[in-house]
Amino acid sequence: MSTEIRVPTLGESVTEATVATWFKKPGDAVAVDEMLCELETDKVTVEVPATAAGVMGEIVAAEGETVGVDALLATIVEGSGAASAPAKATKAPAKAEGSGDASVDVMVPTLGESVTEATVSTWFKKVGDTVAQDEMLCELETDKVSVEVPAPAAGILSEIVAAEGTTVGASAKLAVIGGATTSASDTPVTAASATSVGGKDVEDAPSAKKAMAEAGVSRDAVTGSGRDGRIMKDDVAKALAATPAPSAAPASVPRAPVTADDASREERVKMTRLRQTIARRLKESQNTAAMLTTYNEVDMTEVMALRKEYKELFEKKHGTKLGFMSFFTKACCHALREVPEVNAEIDGTDVVYKNFVHMGIAAGTPSGLVVPVIRDADSMSFADIEKAIAEKGKRARDGKLSMAEMQGGTFTISNGGVYGSLMSSPILNPPQSGILGMHKIQDRPMAINGQVVIRPMMYLALSYDHRIVDGKGAVTFLVRVKEALEDPRRLLMDL
Structure with missing residues (x-):
């Protein structure tokens, strides 16, 4: 006797799903309610449990196939070989x-x-x-x-x-x-899987060994950052990023080509969970928030002059370089006090105002964009902010940020200017209601007191959630940031 496993009800107006992952293969023993596979719709992920104990029979819908509601996914052969407890146990x-x-x-x-x-x-x-x-x-x-x-x-x-x-x-x-x-x-630890470091046998992380084997990288070419020099998965990724890509054909399977020539030049790589999450959260942000972007520009003359005048003394006293990010962080904290809704978030039908600023600083890494958070940035000095940005930026690039360090932000600054971006519209980092986009500093002719002069200008972009931030508040925020940067003395006077 066999039992059919079918696609469950997926929800209102959802008519199809994609088979993402099979947790069992034909011949495996399964128990009642043990998860057999995972389906993905455009809104949710659905796990399909076994409705009977037995042995996994035929898998009708393979991974990657699109199936409709009540479609046949697989069969379970009951009786002989039936599992009384989950096979995974x-x-x-x-x-x-x-x-x-x-x-x-x-x-x-x-x-x-x-x-x-x-x-x-x-x-x-x-x-x-x-x-x-x-x-x-x-x-x-x-x-x-x-x-x-x-x-x-x-x-x-x-x-x-x-x-x-x-x-x-x-x-x-x-x-x-x-x-x-x-x-x-x-x-x-066996000699085949360990390396002696300082007289101690060090076992590399299994995920690192797997990554090295797949990439054909020698252990000697990777520097371990783990305990006692243990090589971790991120160490392999960094070593690969620093090594020119081999000319050999990729191991991934290309999709159905239009021509044979195209097939040799295509590569299909499964998205990492981080990249899938980035994609999902960005789309959720667009679908959930009433996102709007307003723009302004700032003359960076005064900030650049102040930085040039004090950068050597600043580094000598505080042991860290004086960059532009501390000025922008200070300016945003100053503006958020005047326009608190930009530092708030929506929780159901409530608006939660934050009487503090946990500043998210977006950082690009080999694995994707992450946003480490500097807590209570509004109460920190320029030196403290610069030190925190440098330390968290390095940890982000090295893949050593903890989850706690990327949670709880109330506002975000993203600096696309480091990559040469002149103008962009940043996407909100939910549940935050505001994100400031910085851009490239570029000399432009400006009319100052009736005269055309060349000034270092930067475009600023504020994306905000129009559900709780009105246009007036968004424009006021950007104007206050602009004023603080064009006359940094205002920050000292709290003006």
Whole structure:
């Protein structure tokens, strides 16, 4: 007897979905309510559970296929081989001789402020494998970062509770280590997977080894940033970014070509979870907020002169360079006090006004745009702001920002000028209601007191949520920023 697995009701007006991921393959044992696959619609992700226990039969709709409501996805053969418990919870064989008697739960580590879930992307170990303490077991992906989960104890991986593709909560159990001991010495690291550094055997992160193998990169070509020189996944990415791309044909599978010549010049690469999240959040921002952009321009003469006059003394005293970002941060904090709705957010039918400024500073990284947050920027000095921007910018480029460091921002500054952008309309970073776009400083002829003079000018753009920020407030904000930058003494006088 077999049971059909069909597409569930997807919601009002939603008529089709795409099969994103199969968590089971034909022949796998499944339990009732165990997740079989994940469907994606234009609005939500839907997980499809098993309606009966048994063995996975035929998969009718493969990954990437578009299916309608009630379409047949797969079949489950009931009876012989039926699972009484989820297959992902398969027990390991008897513990190895000499291992301890205790079992230790492997839990989801702290993911960061307001982050409530993650997706299990890769298991580096399988049930029955021997693991060392601190050896990487699996990798989780959240909206912004990848988190590698180390073994809390040495022993045998006796149970995997959350299979690859499973979405888990912030305090969920991932696996169980049986015969656990508190010392990694019970499970020595093999020479093939470790490198001696300073007399110590160092186990590279499994995700890093996998990335090096896929890219054909030698371990000697990568500098490890982890403990004791351990190579992490981000270290491989940085090494690849610094190495010219090989001329060999890409390993990814091209889509159906128009011509044979086009096929050899195309490459299909699956979007990272970070890039998918960026795409989703930007589109959600456009769909949710009544976004509008207003523009102005600022004469940077006074700021540039002030910076030139004091930059050496500033760096000598504070140990950090004086840049333009501290002036813009100060100017925005000054303007936000006068126009508090730009620093507010909508929560249902309420407007939440923030009596503080947690300033987001957008930073480009090899993996995509991230926005580290400088907390209480309104109460910081120029030197404190410059130090915070430099430190968080470096951590962003190195891929070492924690989730907590990218949460809670109330306003954002994005500087496209560093890439040469002359004019753009930045997209809101929800749930924030305002974002300032900086641009390239360019000499332009300006009429000053009836005379045409050359001045270093920058276009400013403020994108704002028109649901709570009126045009008057948006224009006033930009004018105040302009005034503060064109006469920086106003910041000292609080004018």
